[in-house]
Amino acid sequence: MLSMKQMGWRAETYGEYRDRVARVIATILDFRGGPMRHAELAYGSGFSEHHFARIFRGVVGESLMDLARRVRLERAAFRLRESDQTVSQIGFEAGYETLEAFGRSFKSTYGATPTSFRRQRGHIPLLPSPSGVHWRPQGVQVPPLPVDGRRTMLQAKTIRFGAKRIGYLRHVGETPGIDRSWARLQPMLAERGLSGPETRYFTRCIDDPDVVAPDQMRYDLCFTVQAEFQPFGEIEEDELPAGEYAVFLHQGDDDLIVDTWARAFSEWLPQCGREYDGLAFEEYVNGFFLKPAEPDEPLIVTAVYLKLRA
Numbered sequence: 659m660l661s662m663k664q665m666g667w668r669a670e671t672y673g674e675y676r677d678r679v680a681r682v683i684a685t686i687l688d689f690r691g692g693p694m695r696h697a698e699l700a701y702g703s704g705f706s707e708h709h710f711a712r713i714f715r716g717v718v719g720e721s722l723m724d725l726a727r728r729v730r731l732e733r734a735a736f737r738l739r740e741s742d743q744t745v746s747q748i749g750f751e752a753g754y755e756t757l758e759a760f761g762r763s764f765k766s767t768y769g770a771t772p773t774s775f776r777r778q779r780g781h782i783p784l785l786p787s788p789s790g791v792h793w794r795p796q797g798v799q800v801p802p803l804p805v806d807g808r809r810t811m812l813q814a815k816t817i818r819f820g821a822k823r824i825g826y827l828r829h830v831g832e833t834p835g836i837d838r839s840w841a842r843l844q845p846m847l848a849e850r851g852l853s854g855p856e857t858r859y860f861t862r863c864i865d866d867p868d869v870v871a872p873d874q875m876r877y878d879l880c881f882t883v884q885a886e887f888q889p890f891g892e893i894e895e896d897e898l899p900a901g902e903y904a905v906f907l908h909q910g911d912d913d914l915i916v917d918t919w920a921r922a923f924s925e926w927l928p929q930c931g932r933e934y935d936g937l938a939f940e941e942y943v944n945g946f947f948l949k950p951a952e953p954d955e956p957l958i959v960t961a962v963y964l965k966l967r968a
Contacts (some may be wrong), residue, residue: 678703679717682710683800685725688795690751694730695908696722718789726753729793731767734760735783736795738776745772769832781837784913786920792913812921814904814930819963821900823885824860825852825893826878836861836877842881846893858882860898862939880939898939899965900937904930906962907943914938915960922962937965 682699700710700723715723734752737743743751749760749772764772767785784792791800829839829844847853864876875905880898889895904926908918927934943959 667673675713676717680800682714682722683718683725683791686846687729687791689799694726694727694753695734696726700901718791720788725764725787725791728787729791731764732793734764734772735768735775736793738772739778739782740795745776748772767872769875778835779838780905781844783833784916786916787966788917788920789926790914790917810842812906812918812926814906814922814926815967816902819898819901819903822858822860822882822898823887824880824896824898825883825887825889826862826880826896827892828894829877829879831875833873833875833877836879839877839879846891850890852883852887856882859942860939861942862898862937884901899937901935902966902968903966904932905964906964908962915962918962927964933967935965935967939963 672748682703685699686694696711697707700707703710703713705713712724712895718725730752734748736746737748737751741748745760746757749757749764752760754760754763761771764770764775766774768783770778827839827843829836844853847857858881860879860880864880865874867875870876878896880896883895886897904922906918906922908915923934941961941963943961
């Protein structure tokens with residue numbers, strides 16, 4: 659994201675832009691009337707369409723079109739699972755004028771057709787967002803926008819990671835199903851005494867999401883094991899390799915870890931002066947798929963690891 663100086667904006671000008679952008683974001687999050695005309699949003703902001711597009715990207719870090727498409731697909735995913743609306747109604751609400759266009763867009767994003775996604779159960783994922791803006795069923799929630807035109811830099815710690823012997827269960831398919839696979843794995847580990855307090859848990863992504871279709875993505879649900887461990891059933895054995903890793907701590911809502919992943923690759927990695935070595939995984943520091951119900955419960959902590967080339 660560019661700074662105010664790079665965009666040529668004064669502090670008072672930027673403050674006005676930020677407020678207008680926040681109002682437009684709130685409109686997008688609450689809009690339910692079918693196709694959304696970007697020219698109308700720009701008009702409501704008081705700017706021309708071209709000028710507002712530049713302002714919006716400068717403040718938010720992504721285009722108006724990208725943000726609107728993503729949050730409306732997030733809402734569509736929730737409606738498919740939690741409402742009795744028809745797929746056609748949900749597609750129109752998401753801004754698509756034909757069922758076919760909605761089906762293509764939804765499948766390319768979530769790895770499943772709207773109808774098959776509706777039949778699934780479990781976690782409804784948020785989509786990666788460089789701006790931190792998402793549709794949430796709790797109502798319109800516009801996150802704080804940068805006060806000076808620049809987001810706080812994502813912080814990473816570079817560590818030496820020792821090799822870890824692991825057992826793993828492979829999950830193939832879209833990310834909404836990973837929590838179901840973890841739920842299936844947990845009793846297997848408990849039955850064999852493999853889930854003690856010293857056990858560490860990781861999810862390793864095997865494929866590049868820019869190359870492999872969402873429904874073909876492979877993830878390994880990993881747990882550390884001792885030397886005497888023997889594979890069983892669907893459980894295989896492998897190793898997380900030693901090396902130098904950049905580690906990012908994500909604290910809070912585990913839904914929003916998609917944004918930490920997005921920022922690690924799009925913001926931190928290009929500026930760090932190092933090359934990515936092709937391996938990434940996350941570790942569940944204080945448990946996985948926790949949903950704290952009370953504000954004073956411990957926050958979820960997840961560590962995101964990127965292996966750096968030597």
